[in-house]
Amino acid sequence: MSVVFPQADASCSVCALHGDDAELAAHEVWRSDLWLLRHHPLPAPLLGWCLLDSRRHCAGPIDFGADEAREWGGVVQRASQLVRRVTGCDRVYAIAFGEGARHLHLHLIPRCEDDPRTAAWSVADLYRDVEAGKVCAAHADCVTDWLRRARALAPSLLD
Numbered sequence: 616m617s618v619v620f621p622q623a624d625a626s627c628s629v630c631a632l633h634g635d636d637a638e639l640a641a642h643e644v645w646r647s648d649l650w651l652l653r654h655h656p657l658p659a660p661l662l663g664w665c666l667l668d669s670r671r672h673c674a675g676p677i678d679f680g681a682d683e684a685r686e687w688g689g690v691v692q693r694a695s696q697l698v699r700r701v702t703g704c705d706r707v708y709a710i711a712f713g714e715g716a717r718h719l720h721l722h723l724i725p726r727c728e729d730d731p732r733t734a735a736w737s738v739a740d741l742y743r744d745v746e747a748g749k750v751c752a753a754h755a756d757c758v759t760d761w762l763r764r765a766r767a768l769a770p771s772l773l774d
């Protein structure tokens with residue numbers, strides 16, 4: 616039985632995903648009352664590419680309530696640390712456009728110094744190439760293993 620967050624927007628793909636038990640079972644890393652961290656759905660452009668969503672249907676920081684505004688910095692920091700530790704990348708980009716869905720989903724993108732595909736805007740080219748099938752996505756078995764390790768680490772880092 617799916618439980619949709621009470622203020623879900625019926626036309627929003629992120630709200631729909633938050634009510635999709637199968638998708639969450641496959642890719643969710645961690646959640647709190649306000650936030651949900653998940654691995655990018657398959658095909659994933661990079662191993663460890665995550666999304667940090669607001670649980671509430673909310674376009675972005677400009678629309679935060681007081682509790683969301685208070686927690687945002689800490690949760691972004693700790694989720695980024697989790698991505699770096701589990702992925703073994705050098706840095707983690709944080710990017711949010713909110714165009715595909717007008718519901719905050721912050722992309723946390725592993726940046727590896729020895730992989731030029733992950734440098735700055737090149738990562739957008741990689742994203743489009745994976746989407747178009749021109750470049751191989753992260754291997755599903757690797758994503759499964761990444762999720763196992765991330766879920767084991769998440770309580771100590773994020774709760």
Ligand SMILES: [Zn+2]
Nearest residue numbers: 627630672718
């Ligand atoms: Zn939504």
